[in-house]
Structures are given as structure tokens and as C-alpha cells.
Amino acid sequence: MIFEFPEVTDFFKRDYFEEEDLQNLKLKISELYPTKQQRKAAISAINLKLVHYKLGGVSNLKKKEPQFLVSSSHKKSVIQNFLYLTVNKPLIKLAAALNVSNDFLIKTFELSSDVNLKKIMFTMDNWNAHKATLIPILKGVERQSKPTKLNRVKPSQMKYESSAGVYDAVKKNGGVGRVIYIRKK
Incomplete structure (x- = not known):
């Protein structure tokens, strides 16, 4: 009750x-x-x-669509998705998302070579400062992740007409085995 x-x-x-x-x-x-x-x-x-x-x-x-999928242009949504996944995360995750080496990030962000990328966070300030370098890399990653279109060969649509050939008589009688059996008798 x-x-x-x-x-x-x-x-x-x-x-x-x-x-x-x-x-x-x-x-x-x-x-x-x-x-x-x-x-x-x-x-x-x-x-x-x-x-x-x-x-x-x-x-x-109610279910809400993620903000990065709502945008009108595809480029913007890819960038928003990238920022959603990497902002306020360690630089090591940024390297994984961009498929670049740790040395490249150290050079890009002008860090010392003995720094630990797991401790340094990627922020919006870093994004704004290095946007010109990161966007082309992001576009390359996007191109690599797109599925390629396969050119498939269409099967032939010609219909072969049976001609009165050598094997038509065999086909009508049920195959070669039957023809051999009949001839033995």
C-alpha cells in the first residue's frame, strides 16, 4: 500500500x-x-x-546529446571532441590522442627534456597558444580514422545462353556418371 x-x-x-x-x-x-x-x-x-x-x-x-556532437560543422565537432577528451588531462593523453611522440610534445610546448608528461596538464591556455600546430595534426588523425571507400567489382550481369554444345546432352541425361552407366549395358 x-x-x-x-x-x-x-x-x-x-x-x-x-x-x-x-x-x-x-x-x-x-x-x-x-x-x-x-x-x-x-x-x-x-x-x-x-x-x-x-x-x-x-x-x-532525459538523455542529452554531448555538446561536441551538436555543432553544425564536422571540423568543429572533431575539435570539440578532441578538447573534451584532452583538456585538463595529462600531456601523455594528448600524445596518445594525436598519435605523436612525447619528444614532439616536449619540443612543441618548449619543455625541458627531463619533464614527466604525466604530471603536466593540458589546459585551454595551452590549446590557444599552440592551436596552429595542433589543428593540422588533428586533421591528419581524422583523415586516418575515416573509413576508406572500397571499389568493388560488380558481378557480370550478362546471361549466358546455353548453346547446343558437347555437354548439353550429358547435362540432360543427369551427368557423366549416368551416361557411362547407360553405355555399359
């Missing part, structure tokens, strides 16, 4: 509340509902509403 608790629904209509307010609501529920079953149901309703509140409501549960 499902119970409705107006205190709980009124409480979660607010945009903001604190842990103290939530504890006060639980105390109020324990005073209003004397039976253990009703208290458990009310606490379950609070927990359910709390999860719903944390998720931001049902309207936010």
Missing part, C-alpha cells in the same frame, strides 16, 4: 535546504506517525524524494 505524506512533498518543493532541515523533517515524521510501518514508509518517501532532488528532477533525466 502506498502512503502519501504531504509534509514530505511540501518539504521537497523548496529549491534549497540543509541537513539540519532534513533532520527536523525526520523528527516531525516520527512524532506525527506513531506506528513503525508508517514511519518506515515516510522515511522511504523521504529517501526517494532526496534521490530525486539530488538528480535534479525528472526533466533532467
